[in-house]
Amino acid sequence: MVELKVKTRPIGATAVVGRLGHPQVTSETNGQVDVVTGASEQGFNPLDLMFSSLAACLVLSGRIAASKLGILDRLAEVRAHVTGEKAEGGPSRITRFIVKLTVEGDLSPLEKTEIAHMAEDICTVSNTLKGSPEFSVEIG
Numbered sequence: 001m002v003e004l005k006v007k008t009r010p011i012g013a014t015a016v017v018g019r020l021g022h023p024q025v026t027s028e029t030n031g032q033v034d035v036v037t038g039a040s041e042q043g044f045n046p047l048d049l050m051f052s053s054l055a056a057c058l059v060l061s062g063r064i065a066a067s068k069l070g071i072l073d074r075l076a077e078v079r080a081h082v083t084g085e086k087a088e089g090g091p092s093r094i095t096r097f098i099v100k101l102t103v104e105g106d107l108s109p110l111e112k113t114e115i116a117h118m119a120e121d122i123c124t125v126s127n128t129l130k131g132s133p134e135f136s137v138e139i140g
Contacts, residue, residue: 025049047084047094055080057125058101065118069111076105078115097129 010028015035017023023035036043044052062078079102084094101119103112120126 050094051082051084051097054097054099054123054125054129055082057123058082058099058119061122062101062103062115062119064122065115066105068118069114071107071111071115074106075103075115078103078119 012028013025015023015025022037025033025035033044033049035049036045058080059078062080063072063075066072066075066078081100083098085096085098087093087095101116103115107115
C-alpha cells in the first residue's frame, strides 16, 4: 500500500497599523499585502481580502475536483467572481455571498456542474463561512 505524505503549510496572518497610515498584513510564510481603507483607493480592503480568499479557494478546489474526476486534462480554466451584500443594520457583516463560478474546457455541462459543486464542498473557506467558527481572542 502506498502511503501519501501530505505537507502542511503554516497558516495565519498578522496585521499591523500605526496611528497613521494603512494596515500591512504579513502571512505566516512571509507574504505581504498592504490594505487600503479609502473608498476610491486602488488595492485590497479587508472585505476584498475575504472575497479573494473565497474566490481563490474555489478555483483551486475546482482544479482538485477535476483531478478527482479524472478530467483535469480537459479543464482549461476555473474562474470565480465573488462579491456580497452587507447588512443594513448592525453588527457590520456580509449577509449574502454572491459567487459566479465558471468552468471552461472540453467538458460537458454535467461535468462543469459537477466540478462546481465539488469545488464548493472541497473549499475550506466556503465550508468555514457556511459554519459558525469559534473565535478565541487573546488581549496582549
